Amino acid sequence: MKKILIVDDSSTIRKLIRYILKKQEYRITEAKDGMDAMEKLASLEADLIIVDLNMPNMDGIQFVKNLRSNYYYMDTPVIMLTTTKDAELKRDALLAGVNLFLNKPVQPNFLIYKVEGLLKGE
Template identity: 40%
Template sequence: MSKRILIVDDSPSIRQMVEVTLKSEGYNVTSAVDGQNAFEICQSNRFDFVLTDVNMPNMDGITLVKSLRGLTAFAKVPIVVLTTEAGSDIKSKGKAAGATGWMVKPFDPTKLLQLVAKVLG
């Protein structure tokens, strides 16, 4: 069975690029337009991996990570932040919220696939 991945980004072009990259390797991909949309999807769906942006309307990525970590089903699910922000301050906030890792945009599709394969074991 293919692994289920949730990608969260308010940019349609980023969502599309990530989705095409992941689907090319056989992953089952669901997209959300912001943290609030993602959290609602996660209330009734399980995922093996979550990839989220930080700066989004309605609910930012750091708040989403904290919120997902509060759900039993997502306590151990790998959550990686994909963002243009690379500062140590925002990274430490992500880590404190429970993020598994960090990847800076623009992303290299090969590196993204390597990261996903690594965290999914």
């Protein structure tokens, strides 16, 4: 079973994504910010990470930078969910190593499709 980590400071968003991906039978773990996610990843070998941009303690970009500096997670697909229209932030995030940007609110089927694709290595 594939393992997915959802990193978002909003418990509603975490629940929603869990709900959207329910049928796919992934093992889903939640983290409430970048710091929490780093701790969870120490024991969890995630196959895909869905991360928010703006979070307390450690934001999405910093989290992805930290993530990519870890040998094990160098290629793990990362989807960033965000509402930002700030092109500069998006560029920073992509440079940090985000694989895909999705705007909130995301279409549930589109998210499922993209998650499946990234997990298959597409």
